[in-house]
Amino acid sequence: MIMVGAMAAVLWGIGVAMNTPRQARWTMIAILLAAAMLVQFTLPAGHPLRQATGGDAGLWGLIIAFGAIVWGYRRLLRGLRARVAANEVPRVKSGAFSDTELDRYARHIILREVGGPGQKALRDAKVLVVGAGGLGSPALQYLAAAGVGTIGVIDDDLVENANLQRQIIHRDANIGMAKVHSAAEAMVAQNPFVSVRPYHRRLTDEIAGDLFADYDLVLDGTDNFNTRYLVNRTAVMQQKPLIAAALTQWEGQISVYDPARGTPCYECIFPVVPDASLVPSCAEAGVIGPLPGVIGAMMAVEALKVITGAGTDLGGRLLIYDALYAQTRTIGVKPRADCAVCGGKGMRHAGR
Numbered sequence: 001m002i003m004v005g006a007m008a009a010v011l012w013g014i015g016v017a018m019n020t021p022r023q024a025r026w027t028m029i030a031i032l033l034a035a036a037m038l039v040q041f042t043l044p045a046g047h048p049l050r051q052a053t054g055g056d057a058g059l060w061g062l063i064i065a066f067g068a069i070v071w072g073y074r075r076l077l078r079g080l081r082a083r084v085a086a087n088e089v090p091r092v093k094s095g096a097f098s099d100t101e102l103d104r105y106a107r108h109i110i111l112r113e114v115g116g117p118g119q120k121a122l123r124d125a126k127v128l129v130v131g132a133g134g135l136g137s138p139a140l141q142y143l144a145a146a147g148v149g150t151i152g153v154i155d156d157d158l159v160e161n162a163n164l165q166r167q168i169i170h171r172d173a174n175i176g177m178a179k180v181h182s183a184a185e186a187m188v189a190q191n192p193f194v195s196v197r198p199y200h201r202r203l204t205d206e207i208a209g210d211l212f213a214d215y216d217l218v219l220d221g222t223d224n225f226n227t228r229y230l231v232n233r234t235a236v237m238q239q240k241p242l243i244a245a246a247l248t249q250w251e252g253q254i255s256v257y258d259p260a261r262g263t264p265c266y267e268c269i270f271p272v273v274p275d276a277s278l279v280p281s282c283a284e285a286g287v288i289g290p291l292p293g294v295i296g297a298m299m300a301v302e303a304l305k306v307i308t309g310a311g312t313d314l315g316g317r318l319l320i321y322d323a324l325y326a327q328t329r330t331i332g333v334k335p336r337a338d339c340a341v342c343g344g345k346g347m348r349h350a351g352r
Contacts, residue, residue, distance in 0.1 A: 007032055033064055097123075101193055105147050113310035119147060125307045126150040128215040130203055130231055132179040133157070134282065134292030135221030135245050135299060137169035142300035144187035144194050148307070151187065152215060154199035155179045166289045203227055208234040217306055219299050220244040220266075223281060225273045232257065232266035236342045242266065243302050243314075245295045249285050250324035252295035255333065256302055256315040263315035264335040265342040291323050 097105070097119070108114045108122075127148050129136050132155040143151050157179050159170045167179075174182040180198035187196050199211070203222075212218060212234045220231045220242060228244065235242040236259055244266055245254035257266050298319070305313045318331045337344035 033067070037061070037064065101147070104191075104193070108146065111310075114304075114308050118308035118310065121308050122147050122304065123149040125217065126152070126215045127217045127219065127303060127307075128152040128154070128212065129219045129221065130227065131155055131221035131223070132167075132169070132183040133163065133221065133223065134166045134287065135247065135296040136219075137167045137183070138293045138296030139219055139221060139299040139303070140183050140187055141169055141190065142297055143303060144191045144196070146300070146304055147191065148194060148303070150195045150197065150215075152197040152199065152211070153180050153183055154201065154203050154211065155183075156200060156202040162283075166287060166292045168293065203230060205230060209238070212238050212240055215240065217303060218242050219303060221296065221299065225270075229267060229273070233341050236265050241306050243299050243306070245299050247287060247291055247295055248280065248282065250288055250291065251320065251322050252291055253318060253320045254295055254298050254302070254314060255318045256306065256313045258306075258315055259335065259342040261315060262335075264333050265339060267341040268336040268339045268344075269318065269333050271336070271339070288323060294321060294323065 102109070105119050108119050109116055111118075125148050127143055127150070129140055129143070129151065132140065132153050136153065136155070140151065140153060155178075159167075159174045159177050159179055159182050161172075161175055163170060163179075164172060164175075169186045170179065170182045171186075174185070178198070178200040180200045184196040184198040187194065201207070203211070208230055218231060218235050218240050220228060222228055222231070223246075228246075231244070232242060234240075235257070239260045241256060241258040241261075242265075243254070243256050245252060247253070255269070257263055259265050298321075302313050305311050316333060318333050320329045320331065322328070335342065335344045
């Protein structure tokens, strides 16, 4: 055993002297230990080489097992540190843009409708995205790339293999990871100048009010009506603009709901939860992969317009996109005086 230890020390020393990568040095040590174990199993008891290398296969088995445990523990720690680092919230600068930021956002800044003031408004904005799935994936990526200063994302799901056909923010290596952490990792990797706040939990009545209060704008990319109605109620109560979208199979829809500016709220347009059999989920009915990307990118565009005041957003209009037949329709929508949520507040505001 002393001989094996001496050989290991020599190999390590040679590796250090030759500036060999640490991983390569450990690989050489592992090969040496495997050779020592092989000697114990192949040579007869009492053989001089077997005695020189410890004389007991069980002892080498314990050493290798202990080494494997240490290696696994170190790998686990590195993985946890990397995940924490990816989800740490970088400080958003309050002063002038750095040269790197100016170069990064140059295509925005030269747009007359955005310019420097618009880009600063994006950096100062706080946007909450509910859902990190099909719609949330592209919306989150584009919000981060555009330089939206603070982005919150809430979702209680884990990344699954079946998600990767359309939820492009997640990677195969992140299967089993919380979607919010997977998304935060990708967003910070895309743009380290933004602050990401991941909330790995389901949105409930108990937390919705306090959560929404921290943000200026809400995007709803969820896939169930109970959450959609909760998001709408909370947004109306706090007078937060809401961009909500939905999709199934080949079709998607999107609108901006902001009764404080004269638009209907979500429940004005969809006052009754439809029967589940009439609105099957993506898992039940299927969905073409790029469709969430199209609608999710539209959500991000509408968010940038709301924040910067550029152009005319989809408030008061419901846009429907049919990917199968390459058709787009826009339907005018109005507040309902008997709406149980906003009570036609948008109608009263528009009539002032």
